[in-house]
Structure formats: structure tokens, C-alpha cells
Amino acid sequence: MAHGRLAPRSRATNGVPAQGAWWRNLVAAAVLLGVLVAGVVVQRHPGTYYSTVDVMFLAPVSARNPNAVVTTSGSVVSTASVVERVLNGPDGAGVRNASSRVTLLGERRLHDEAVRLPDNGGQWAPDFDEQLLTVEVTGDDPEDVARRRDALVATVDATLRQLQDDQGVDRFNRITTRLSPAAPTVTYHEGNRKRAFAMLVLMATVAGYVVVTSWPGAQGRPAVVWPAGPRHRRRRAASTSHPERELSSRSQVS
Incomplete structure (x- = not known):
């Protein structure tokens, strides 16, 4: 019975690496916080x-x-x-x-x-x-x-x-x-405070979208492959050191 090689399990969600998703959430939170702070400054700025x-x-x-x-x-x-x-x-x-x-x-x-x-x-x-x-x-x-x-x-x-x-x-x-x-x-x-705040939101939204969509793993980009366990590394090293043995074992299985 042939035994295929199991692929290492990837810690990714919906095609997006876990590490990339974490950074994307951090960027979104930073953009939201920046909008809130800028909005307070605009509303309190004296005329x-x-x-x-x-x-x-x-x-x-x-x-x-x-x-x-x-x-x-x-x-x-x-x-x-x-x-x-x-x-x-x-x-x-x-x-x-x-x-x-x-x-x-x-x-x-x-x-x-x-x-x-x-x-x-x-x-x-x-x-x-x-x-x-x-x-x-x-x-x-x-x-x-x-x-x-x-x-x-x-x-x-x-x-x-x-x-x-x-x-x-x-x-x-x-x-x-x-x-x-x-x-x-x-x-x-004092200017138009509502218009100024609306422009801040628009600029922050565009900036956040550009950062998030350009992050590795977005829009079909190759995701980061997490390192495999010790057992897989040993098997990989053995097959690389003795390619003729790997080929012979495959022929016998077939």
C-alpha cells in the first residue's frame, strides 16, 4: 500500500497567514484610533x-x-x-x-x-x-x-x-x-468641521485599504509556509541525501 507524504499543516485562515492577519488587524485598529484622535482635534480646534x-x-x-x-x-x-x-x-x-x-x-x-x-x-x-x-x-x-x-x-x-x-x-x-x-x-x-471630519475618515479609509490589500497573503499572493515538525525534516533530509533510495522505494511500492 502506497503511503503519500503528508503536507505540513499551515496555520492560516482563508488563505491568509495567521501572522499577516494579526498585523492587518493591528493596522486597522491603528487607523481607527488615528481617526478618533484627529476627529477630537478637529472638533476642538479654535476658530x-x-x-x-x-x-x-x-x-x-x-x-x-x-x-x-x-x-x-x-x-x-x-x-x-x-x-x-x-x-x-x-x-x-x-x-x-x-x-x-x-x-x-x-x-x-x-x-x-x-x-x-x-x-x-x-x-x-x-x-x-x-x-x-x-x-x-x-x-x-x-x-x-x-x-x-x-x-x-x-x-x-x-x-x-x-x-x-x-x-x-x-x-x-x-x-x-x-x-x-x-x-x-x-x-x-471656524471652517466646516463636519466636512473636515468627513475628509479625515475618507483619507484614513483609503490609507487603511491600501495597507491591508498590499500586505503579503492578500489578493491571492503566496502565503507564508510555517516550518514543519522534526519528523518531517528528518525524512526530507534523508530523501535529499539518498535520492536513489527514494526512487527505489517508490518503485517497489508501485
Whole structure:
């Protein structure tokens, strides 16, 4: 009677090695824990207070231009640009954004302040066609944000006044300023917490799936074969050392 060689018993479940399954469970638990911790951080992260106001530069009123609000002048825009350059310095405006409507919040500058001359140009050439300066302030305290905003507006007015004093401009021909809105407010921004948490869950799910599916033994990959017992190793060594005996014994059995 022929006796076939028994294959060593594999400690695997559903084609997945026991050791690999253990590590996959560990990865899943780590991903779940990371999502929970990140969710708590997102929910408890404080928001930011933000305030903005436009300091409009108005041309002097005359019989030809009785309405200073609708009167536009290239010289007034140039004056606003000089004031902005005095306040910010040659390189104080920072990186030029694709849109002049990008705010400090959009740049993630959550405790900062800025005075900007709107640039409505394209990619290749700037276009300063608005005679105003935009003042922005962000911070974690509403009273501090309002105080710093008012201080920046006062600095803009003082700089404009000093420039005209230095040039000896007559008071009837002076450029004046007006705020828009007249009574700026401070608003609170905390983002969309639900959307942020949903993105965390999605990213963690994708990352966990990639790790688990790329683990050895997944998707039909060869599983790890556990070492056989001492008896099997002795029989394997004997057959390897004397292949002719193994062949003879098989022939006799047949």
C-alpha cells in the first residue's frame, strides 16, 4: 500500500497567514484610533476672528467732478500705491496671488494683518485700477482684532496726510479717504468641521485599504509556509541525501 507524504499543516485562515492577519488587524485598529484622535482635534480646534475694510481714496471735489465717490483718477490710484509701499516696504506685500480677492483666511494666516492695493491684472501683467487699500486683520480675540484694524486705518490716513504735507498740497486739492463699509465688523470663522471630519475618515479609509490589500497573503499572493515538525525534516533530509533510495522505494511500492 502506497503511503503519500503528508503536507505540513499551515496555520492560516482563508488563505491568509495567521501572522499577516494579526498585523492587518493591528493596522486597522491603528487607523481607527488615528481617526478618533484627529476627529477630537478637529472638533476642538479654535476658530479665528477676522475683520476687513476698504480705505477708499477720493479725488478732490470740484465743479467738474462734484461726486468724489464715482470720480476715478490714475493719479489717485498712484497715490494709494505710494501709501501702500510706504507702509509695507519694497517687498512687504508678500507673494502675489492669482486673485486680489484672496484673504488672510484663505492664506491660513490666522494671526496677522495686511494692507493691500487690489491687483486685477492677469498672469503676465498687473492692473491696479481701484483707488483704495484693503485692510485685513486676523486673530484669536475680537477686541484685539478691532483695535489693530483701527490702528492700521489711522496709519493709512496719517501716511496720506504726511505725503501731501511734504508736497505742499493745498487743502482744497487734497485727496481724502472714506471707509467701506463705514462701520466694519469682526466676524468669527471656524471652517466646516463636519466636512473636515468627513475628509479625515475618507483619507484614513483609503490609507487603511491600501495597507491591508498590499500586505503579503492578500489578493491571492503566496502565503507564508510555517516550518514543519522534526519528523518531517528528518525524512526530507534523508530523501535529499539518498535520492536513489527514494526512487527505489517508490518503485517497489508501485
